[in-house]
Amino acid sequence: MPAYSTWYSMHQNISPAAVETQSALAKDLGCDVIIVDDGWMTADRTRGYGHCGGDWEPLSLPETGKHVQRVHDQGTAYMLWYALPFIGWDSAVWDQFKPYALRNLEHMQAMVVDPRYPAVREYLVDRLVLAVEEWGMDGLKIDFVDWFATPDAPAPGPEADCEEVADGVERLLAAIHGRITAANPEAMVEHRQPYVSHGLWPYASMIRATDCPLSPAENRQRTVDLRLTSGPLAVHADMLMWHPGETPEQVGVHLINVLFSVPQISVDLTTQTAEQLEALRFWLGQFRSHREVLQLGQFEPARPELGYPMVQASSGETVVVARYAPLPVEVLATGLTRFLVANADHDTRVVLVGDIQGQLHATVQDARGRTVSSGMVSFELSITEVCVPTGGLLTLANRTSEGE
Structure with missing residues (x-):
């Protein structure tokens, strides 16, 4: 079903009121899921990934369980974003996991941790599954899995339980998936291009086209490519955004270009014109009423x-x-x-x-x-x-x- 994403519309400016407002408006237009992206775990708004990893505490979403329940009361499912491989410079556990670094990313203000170590996997699993097990969310958007790929990965130390980084990644994803589906059998996981290998299919519900904002043609090509290679997974378009003054005709063009995938909307719905909202409502209605043909035909x-x-x-x-x-x-x-x-x-x-x-x-x-x-x-x-x-x-x- 169509989804709403906070990424392009809010970036890191996340708050319970903002999320609940967009969720309610999106639900009325035809979206059944909201995906809250980066920013929920920090009060910092300067971008970068220095605040990733660590405790993954919902600093921008106080009283998280009550907030999630209010979104559920609107009839909307809730997914939460995680940058899985990163431990940021500003994380409280930076020093703890520094010995397990696969590589440092100066420009990202973070390191990629090595999933070949059980201590790394156990820590990451315990942090990520809180969203489903304790806060009542319906799934995870697991980002940057491809960043684990390290051609010059160091030889693993004696604490590691596998030789290949890919094996560690699979064990990590399997553990996350096992925990969240034990808490909620319908729990969802989003992966995205380019980590779309059939080896990851058991640990995902959906795969999304990689970021291509404001490009209907690229979104079309990416989603069609994914439809041809996605196996049993739902294919999601990259989030749709447009200029505030865009015509309803061009809004329709954006949606038609991803007609054979699941659309994710990412514009501020409080600022849309009546005509833009009419185009959204009409085309999201087509996605819903013809989904058996569009996605399964x-x-x-x-x-x-x-x-x-x-x-x-x-x-x-x-x-x-x-x-x-x-x-x-x-x-x-x-x-x-x-x-x-x-x-x-x-x-x-x-x-x-x-x-x-x-x-x-x-x-x-x-x-x-x-x-x-x-x-x-x-x-x-x-x-x-x-x-x-x-x-x-x-x-x-x-x-x-x-x-x-």
């Missing part, structure tokens, strides 16, 4: 060498096509009940081709979900054209499903 992206200018998914008698370039759309000739075309291109002339007998009913909605046209279209010459606004949706239906 037969997935057919076209032309990877061109960045997937058209993507299609189908399930049963429903087909959804997203159009990202001025290309003709082939409409199935048989077995059609509903055929949807989401237009993310600035060319509004959508050419439809297909050996269709008789007529189909065509409904066109703009990016805000308003119906702009409705009527019958004919494929007498195996081709027809329908005007679909940028960020809008065309729904073709046969006569039997016209009133559904």
Whole structure:
């Protein structure tokens, strides 16, 4: 289900009131999860990772359990961010874990600790699982797992119980996953590109496209790539953000570009215009109502060498096509009940081709979900054209499903 993330919208400026406000507004628009990112564990707002590791105390989220319960009362699940490999310079346990450093990161104000040591794994596990076991959260966003990779890793000392860093990482993730699912069998874990190996699948629920803010095309390519390699995991888009003055049409374009993944919204919902909110509500509604097709149907992206200018998914008698370039759309000739075309291109002339007998009913909605046209279209010459606004949706239906 669609999610809300605090990262681009709040960065480190986390507070219970801010989280609860965005959670309530996001829930009303169609999001079922909120993911609280960096900043919750420190009062420092200067960025860097000097305050990671240590006690992982929710300094910016006082009375954490009560706060989580208030979010749950809104009907929203709650996930919390952790930078797993890092012990920061300002951490209370810096000196304790300095002997277990894989490498120091001067520019990050932190070190990467070595998961080959049981003492390291036990400490990290005990800190991370507090979110689920004691604070009542629904899962963890586990970040920076790829930073454990150290080509020149030192030989492990006698306290280590495995030779390879990768083995230590797997043991660490398995221990975290085992503890949180024991506390909550439905507990979720987010990983992201580039740590998407099938070896990590047992310890994650979802994988997210790596950061690509303000780039709908890159978000599309990354999420489609992940759909083709994700195995049993849900694929999440990188968090969606846009300029405060963005048009609702472009908001629709952002959402259509990640139509075949789970969207994460990361704008301040209190500052959105009524038109932007209409576009959000409309498209998040499409993600929800067609999720069986979009996420679980037969997935057919076209032309990877061109960045997937058209993507299609189908399930049963429903087909959804997203159009990202001025290309003709082939409409199935048989077995059609509903055929949807989401237009993310600035060319509004959508050419439809297909050996269709008789007529189909065509409904066109703009990016805000308003119906702009409705009527019958004919494929007498195996081709027809329908005007679909940028960020809008065309729904073709046969006569039997016209009133559904």
